[in-house]
Amino acid sequence: MIYMKCFAFLIALVTTTLFAIDDGSPGIEQRDIEALRDWINTKRQVTVKERGGNLSVSGEVRAELQSTNEKKNGIKQRGSGGTVKNTAIRAWDVEVNLMLDYRTDRTWATIKLEFDNNAGTTTGSFDRISLERAFLGGRIVNADTYTMDIEIGRRNFGYTFDSKIEFGSFMDGILYKYDQAFDVAGDFYFHGGPFLIDENIDEYGYVGEIGLLNLGRTGLYTKLSAIYWGNKSRNTTAEQRVFRFLPIQWIWGYKFVPKPIDKVVTVYSAALYNPRARGTKVSNNRRQAWAWYAGFSIGELRKQWDWSFDLSYQWVQMQAIPDFDGSGIGRGNSAKVGLYTERDKGTVRALTAGEGVGAGNYKGVAAELLYLLTNNITIYQAWRQSVNQDSSIKPTFSYKQYEFEIIYGF
Numbered sequence: 347m348i349y350m351k352c353f354a355f356l357i358a359l360v361t362t363t364l365f366a367i368d369d370g371s372p373g374i375e376q377r378d379i380e381a382l383r384d385w386i387n388t389k390r391q392v393t394v395k396e397r398g399g400n401l402s403v404s405g406e407v408r409a410e411l412q413s414t415n416e417k418k419n420g421i422k423q424r425g426s427g428g429t430v431k432n433t434a435i436r437a438w439d440v441e442v443n444l445m446l447d448y449r450t451d452r453t454w455a456t457i458k459l460e461f462d463n464n465a466g467t468t469t470g471s472f473d474r475i476s477l478e479r480a481f482l483g484g485r486i487v488n489a490d491t492y493t494m495d496i497e498i499g500r501r502n503f504g505y506t507f508d509s510k511i512e513f514g515s516f517m518d519g520i521l522y523k524y525d526q527a528f529d530v531a532g533d534f535y536f537h538g539g540p541f542l543i544d545e546n547i548d549e550y551g552y553v554g555e556i557g558l559l560n561l562g563r564t565g566l567y568t569k570l571s572a573i574y575w576g577n578k579s580r581n582t583t584a585e586q587r588v589f590r591f592l593p594i595q596w597i598w599g600y601k602f603v604p605k606p607i608d609k610v611v612t613v614y615s616a617a618l619y620n621p622r623a624r625g626t627k628v629s630n631n632r633r634q635a636w637a638w639y640a641g642f643s644i645g646e647l648r649k650q651w652d653w654s655f656d657l658s659y660q661w662v663q664m665q666a667i668p669d670f671d672g673s674g675i676g677r678g679n680s681a682k683v684g685l686y687t688e689r690d691k692g693t694v695r696a697l698t699a700g701e702g703v704g705a706g707n708y709k710g711v712a713a714e715l716l717y718l719l720t721n722n723i724t725i726y727q728a729w730r731q732s733v734n735q736d737s738s739i740k741p742t743f744s745y746k747q748y749e750f751e752i753i754y755g756f
Contacts, residue, residue, distance in 0.1 A: 399450040407754045408441040414747045416678035419740070423680050430680045438465035445479075455482040478502060481521075492526035504673055506537055507555045508569055510639045510658055510712075511618065511666075512593055514673030514705075517541045517553065532567075533559040543589070549578040560601075569597040575668060584696035587686040590622045591668045593637075607644070615640035623665035628686060628702035630739055634664035637706070639674070647718045656714045663735055664707040672705025675712050675730045678745035679703050700740035707739055708732040726751040 413436045416423040425435035442461040448454065458479035463471045481499025498520045503513035506521065519541030526534045538554025555571035575591045599614035616639055623635035641658030660674045669690035684690040685704025686697060710732025717725045731746040 399448055399453075402447045402449075404445045404447075405756055406441075406443040407756075408439070408443075409752045410439040410441060411750045412437045412439070412747060413749075414678065414680075415745070416680055417744045418681075419742050423678065428680075433680045434469075439463065440465050443478075452485040452488070453483065456480070478516075479505065483521075491528075492524065495523040497521040497523070503553065503573070503671070507553065507571055507573075508557075508597060509571070509595055509618075509673060510616070510641070511637055511660055511662055511674035512573070512595065512671050515671045519550075530562065531558065532561045532563065535559070543576045544578070547578050547580075549576045551576050565601045567597075567599050567601065569595075571595045571597075573671075575671075582696060584686045587624075587626065588669065588684065588691060590624070591620055591665075591671075592622045593618050593620050593667050593671075609645045611642065611644050613642045618662075618666055620666050626686070627699045628697055629664050630699065634706065634736070634739075635666060637662040637666035647716055647724065650718055650721050653715070653717045655716075656712075658712050659710075660712065660732075661709045661735060662706045664702070664704065664739060666706050669704045674705075675708060675710045675732045676705060676745070677703060677708045677732060677734075677743040678747070679743075703741065703743075707735050708743070708745075709735045710745070722754055722756060724751075724753040724755065726753060 414424055415435070418429075422428045423430050424433040428435075440463050444457075444459045444461075446457045448456075456479060458477075460476045460478045461474065462476065463474045477500065479499075479501050481497050481501055483495055483497035485493060485495050487494035500516055500518050501521075503515060503517050506517075507513045520539045521537060522539050524536045528534065534557070536554065536556045538552070540550050540552050543549040543551050551574050553571070553573040555569055557567065557569035559567045561567060572592065572594045575589045578589075580586045580589075595616055595618040597614060597616040599612055601610065601612045603610055618637040620635045623633045625631040625633050637660075639658055639660040639662075641656065643654060643656040645652065645654035647654055662674060664685065669684045681703075682689060683701070683703040684697070685702045685706070688695040688697060690704070710730065712728070712730045714726070714728045716727075719725055726749070728749040729747070730749075733744050734742055
């Protein structure tokens with residue numbers, strides 16, 4: 347009925363416009379448009395307050411510099427004279443992140459849009475927009491000591507699951523969350539669910555993480571996670587190998603506040619194993635399925651003048667994690683060569699011995715320092731460097747990168 351009234355109103359409005367007589371009175375540009383706006387206000391617009399929820403808008407403006415030195419088989423890769431075209435030694439970026447969150451007592455929705463563009467008069471870009479996060483959720487059980495939630499949509503795996511070396515890709519799927527507090531044992535949780543890999547062949551993966559935080563109220567914590575990257579038949583053996591991964595990761599950590607520095611300190615270590623790894627020509631016919639990392643962090647950012655520092659050592663074999671899911675130091679890989687195929691996700695030519703790169707076969711150090719200059723401005727610096735974990739598996743890489751960012755949050 348509302349749509350019929352709206353349609354009739356618009357017909358009358360158009361008719362009045364076509365046969366209007368200029369008598370000096372307010373015309374369509376003022377009187378009738380104001381009447382239409384008033385009608386829309388009463389029939390269509392509902393404020394956030396009237397809906398009973400809370401809407402928050404936040405964002406970040408970033409100015410970034412990445413200075414990178416990368417060599418492959420001893421040959422320079424980036425910048426002038428490098429073998430990979432359109433890559434810079436010193437890359438300047440301009441980035442904006444816009445976040446919107448809406449929440450009621452038992453439902454919520456969140457959105458994050460990333461605008462990440464290259465800087466420069468001739469090298470600058472203006473159209474790099476990514477929908478990094480878009481999911482909705484609801485609480486299905488809200489008991490005294492435990493809760494159950496369901497969320498559906500898109501997120502980065504690292505937004506929910508913990509790792510220094512994996513969970514760098516996106517989860518388009520359904521997430522189930524169970525959280526329970528125990529008086530003595532600590533805080534237990536399970537987060538996991540299915541996600542879409544390839545809709546063209548109806549392929550799905552599965553991810554889950556269980557954890558026990560503040561174990562025995564001592565500050566100890568442990569997390570066990572696994573992610574299964576599907577098992578659908580593909581056009582070639584190389585394409586099948588691209589997704590033949592089931593990384594299982596176990597983290598142990600200890601969080602405490604030592605009196606001399608009066609800052610939160612976290613010491614952590616983790617081991618990862620991919621039981622689906624097989625010896626191939628790319629890996630010199632050897633299984634390269636293991637990875638581990640260890641490190642510590644000091645401090646948290648809460649108010650002006652706060653700082654935090656994180657230092658980790660990472661050791662990752664060639665077949666431990668898939669090309670597209672790495673989040674660690676990596677090897678630079680400016681040419682974006684996959685492990686089993688010329689590009690990741692198995693879309694082009696298969697590779698042989700001495701050609702595969704991917705996200706593994708490296709060992710190195712990563713350090714991050716953040717300083718909250720004001721309540722809005724954060725200074726971020728990072729140093730990463732790595733070499734081959736197994737120097738007998740070619741190509742040989744050396745990689746170093748310094749990153750500097752000024753971040754304004756609002």
